[in-house]
Amino acid sequence: MSKKYTITTPIYYVNSVPHIGTALTTLAADVTSRYQKIRGRDVFFLTGTDENGLKVKEAAEKAGKSPMDFVDEISSKFKEIWPGLYIEFDDFIRTTEPRHREAVQAFFSILQEKGHIYSGSYEGWYDVSSETFFKESDLVDGLSPDGNEVRWVKEDNYFFRMSAFQEPLLAHIEANPNFILPESRKNEVLSFIKQGLRDVCISRANPGWGIPVPGDDSQVVYVWFDALINYVAATGWPNPGWESRWPAEVQWMGKDILTRFHATLWPAMLMGVELPLPEALVGHAWLMSGTEKISKSKGNVVAPLDVATSLATRAGCTPEVAIDAVRYYMASVMPMDTDATYTHDEFDRLYNTDLANDLGNALNRSLAMSHKFVDGVIPGGVVETDAAQAIDDAKAKFDKAMVTFRVDHAADAALSVVRFLNKYIDTRAPWALAKNSDPALHAVLRSMLLCLRTAEGLIRPIMPKTADAIAAQLGLPSLTIWDAIGSEESLPAGVKVSLPQPIFPRLDLTKKQEPKKMDTPKPQPAPTPAPAPEVPTEITIDDFAKVKLKVGRVLEAEPLEGSDKLMKLQVVIGEEKRQIVAGIRKNYTAEDLIGRQVIVCVNLKPAKLRGTESQGMLLAATDTDGGAILLQPDREAPEGTGVR
Numbered sequence: 001m002s003k004k005y006t007i008t009t010p011i012y013y014v015n016s017v018p019h020i021g022t023a024l025t026t027l028a029a030d031v032t033s034r035y036q037k038i039r040g041r042d043v044f045f046l047t048g049t050d051e052n053g054l055k056v057k058e059a060a061e062k063a064g065k066s067p068m069d070f071v072d073e074i075s076s077k078f079k080e081i082w083p084g085l086y087i088e089f090d091d092f093i094r095t096t097e098p099r100h101r102e103a104v105q106a107f108f109s110i111l112q113e114k115g116h117i118y119s120g121s122y123e124g125w126y127d128v129s130s131e132t133f134f135k136e137s138d139l140v141d142g143l144s145p146d147g148n149e150v151r152w153v154k155e156d157n158y159f160f161r162m163s164a165f166q167e168p169l170l171a172h173i174e175a176n177p178n179f180i181l182p183e184s185r186k187n188e189v190l191s192f193i194k195q196g197l198r199d200v201c202i203s204r205a206n207p208g209w210g211i212p213v214p215g216d217d218s219q220v221v222y223v224w225f226d227a228l229i230n231y232v233a234a235t236g237w238p239n240p241g242w243e244s245r246w247p248a249e250v251q252w253m254g255k256d257i258l259t260r261f262h263a264t265l266w267p268a269m270l271m272g273v274e275l276p277l278p279e280a281l282v283g284h285a286w287l288m289s290g291t292e293k294i295s296k297s298k299g300n301v302v303a304p305l306d307v308a309t310s311l312a313t314r315a316g317c318t319p320e321v322a323i324d325a326v327r328y329y330m331a332s333v334m335p336m337d338t339d340a341t342y343t344h345d346e347f348d349r350l351y352n353t354d355l356a357n358d359l360g361n362a363l364n365r366s367l368a369m370s371h372k373f374v375d376g377v378i379p380g381g382v383v384e385t386d387a388a389q390a391i392d393d394a395k396a397k398f399d400k401a402m403v404t405f406r407v408d409h410a411a412d413a414a415l416s417v418v419r420f421l422n423k424y425i426d427t428r429a430p431w432a433l434a435k436n437s438d439p440a441l442h443a444v445l446r447s448m449l450l451c452l453r454t455a456e457g458l459i460r461p462i463m464p465k466t467a468d469a470i471a472a473q474l475g476l477p478s479l480t481i482w483d484a485i486g487s488e489e490s491l492p493a494g495v496k497v498s499l500p501q502p503i504f505p506r507l508d509l510t511k512k513q514e515p516k517k518m519d520t521p522k523p524q525p526a527p528t529p530a531p532a533p534e535v536p537t538e539i540t541i542d543d544f545a546k547v548k549l550k551v552g553r554v555l556e557a558e559p560l561e562g563s564d565k566l567m568k569l570q571v572v573i574g575e576e577k578r579q580i581v582a583g584i585r586k587n588y589t590a591e592d593l594i595g596r597q598v599i600v601c602v603n604l605k606p607a608k609l610r611g612t613e614s615q616g617m618l619l620a621a622t623d624t625d626g627g628a629i630l631l632q633p634d635r636e637a638p639e640g641t642g643v644r
């Protein structure tokens with residue numbers, strides 16, 4: 001049986017429902033999984049829930065439920081929420097399942113047989129919130145080093161001889177530079193081990209909840225010792241066949257559970273039973289709310305699906321795209337060395353800059369120009385060198401990032417090809433090439449579309465639904481094979497692309513994520529016609545702020561039938577396209593206008609001119625004959641940019 005590529009997340013405590021912090025780790029694992037699948041690997045992606053601890057038992061009591069009813073309910077919430085975020089795990093393990101209980105008891109027995117477990121008595125402090133034992137000298141102001149309350153424990157227990165594994169562990173870390181990632185975490189782990197590893201108490205007096213120690217029902221296995229074994233229990237161990245799933249290629253987690261558990265206790269346990277160690281342990285940093293870690297116990301949680309729902313409502317994107325946007329946020333802020341702070345405003349800002357502006361504009365402009373200049377048919381020819389280089393660079397950067405599991409750098413690599421594309425369109429100016437019948441037009445359009453196709457492939461592990469939507473607009477099947485990404489073959493000439501259907505409508509940043517409750521509108525008296533306004537000699541900044549001006553680009557222009565003054569234009573402004581009728585025909589031909597950037601007043605009430613709706617007004621100076629001199633930005637600005 002060939003070895004699968006195994007990826008794990010921590011198994012989460014079921015003391016409360018999932019939140020954006022737990023989603024962060026699970027998303028990192030999902031991006032890793034989707035990337036490895038595109039790379040052609042057979043992936044085994046494991047997640048699950050940790051249900052045996054005192055913490056869970058006490059949470060059940062607080063909720064007035066039996067522990068089993070309580071864990072069933074919350075565990076199913078975890079199982080349900082992940083598919084809602086397009087997280088595709090292959091197995092979901094619960095520590096209350098028989099397969100887990102059997103593996104834990106087998107593991108315990110083997111360690112006992114090999115002499116790594118001894119009986120003793122424990123006296124010290126126990127932190128229920130992090131399910132950890134502490135010595136008096138570890139406490140800070142009477143609290144655990146994690147800042148939680150502690151309780152005094154005095155019991156006869158079983159101990160695991162962890163001290164015996166100190167030197168083998170140091171040797172393993174030194175011989176395997178990518179065993180603990182990122183590098184900064186590895187240094188924390190090394191200094192922790194070098195302070196001396198103590199033997200660990202691995203059982204507790206049986207509180208009627210947990211996995212009994214084999215041959216001694218008065219004790220249950222310490223919840224961390226029990227929980228870590230899930231990773232091999234899910235591979236089928238100790239039954240035959242586990243070798244196809246263990247060791248894990250990567251185990252994802254937060255930094256809180258790396259040093260004391262995954263990078264010390266866990267490898268020591270594996271060495272004790274003579275099982276191979278995982279290839280990589282990745283301990284990312286935290287998502288914070290203000291100065292506090294987002295956590296169930298702090299009650300400051302943000303639900304990822306609420307963030308998506310709010311975005312879909314405010315921006316008008318589809319629910320699928322909104323979920324992808326949350327995925328993109330988590331991937332691109334993935335905190336590794338230092339913590340990151342989640343705010344609704346930062347989420348909104350990232351949506352507008354990276355998705356609406358960069359990716360959305362690149363998509364809309366490439367498709368609109370293909371329609372304008374080559375009837376929407378993908379041209380043949382050779383991709384220009386700088387575009388080919390940008391594509392190669394983005395792919396290489398993505399690959400390199402994923403070797404050390406830098407999902408944040410991978411997200412940046414995927415977006416780099418999009419940022420290149422927007423600049424490339426500005427410099428190569430297809431509208432000017434078309435106007436001059438320049439033979440380079442086809443190569444430029446092909447280069448644009450190949451950049452877009454590459455972006456589709458590279459963002460797929462992060463934003464699977466968006467990638468599918470881009471492929472559909474390109475009229476092509478989804479790109480799911482790594483070697484095909486960026487290749488000429490991935491973009492067959494002659495295929496008709498669709499007209500752009502904006503995926504990421506720009507978010508009006510005045511629409512905040514926590515909408516205030518609206519009062520029921522009161523009936524208004526019928527308006528009395530106002531006298532024609534006089535232009536005041538002075539206005540306030542607030543008056544000026546009422547006029548919303550934006551940069552647009554003319555995609556199409558034609559004289560309006562039945563008028564010798566008016567031109568009918570199609571103008572892209574950010575994610576939207578508007579029809580504008582302007583009295584500029586005396587001074588401008590259609591060719592002068594196509595591709596030109598213009599300044600548009602976008603909040604002028606639509607008006608009908610000669611029976612044709614105009615959804616905005618172009619800004620122009622008036623020459624001495626009353627003709628128009630159109631205003632345009634001094635240098636290219638992304639369409640949709642605000643003007644003040």
Ligand code: ME8
Nearest residue numbers: 010011012013021022025050227253254286287294
């Ligand atoms: O520790 N920022 O479960 P847990 C980033 N059951 N990551 C966060 C986070 C935040 N604000 N909050 C939570 C346990 N996480 C044990 C694990 S494994 C054998 C047993 C993520 O429900 C992060 O991965 O407290 C962290 O390590 C994990 O959730 C803790 O989840």
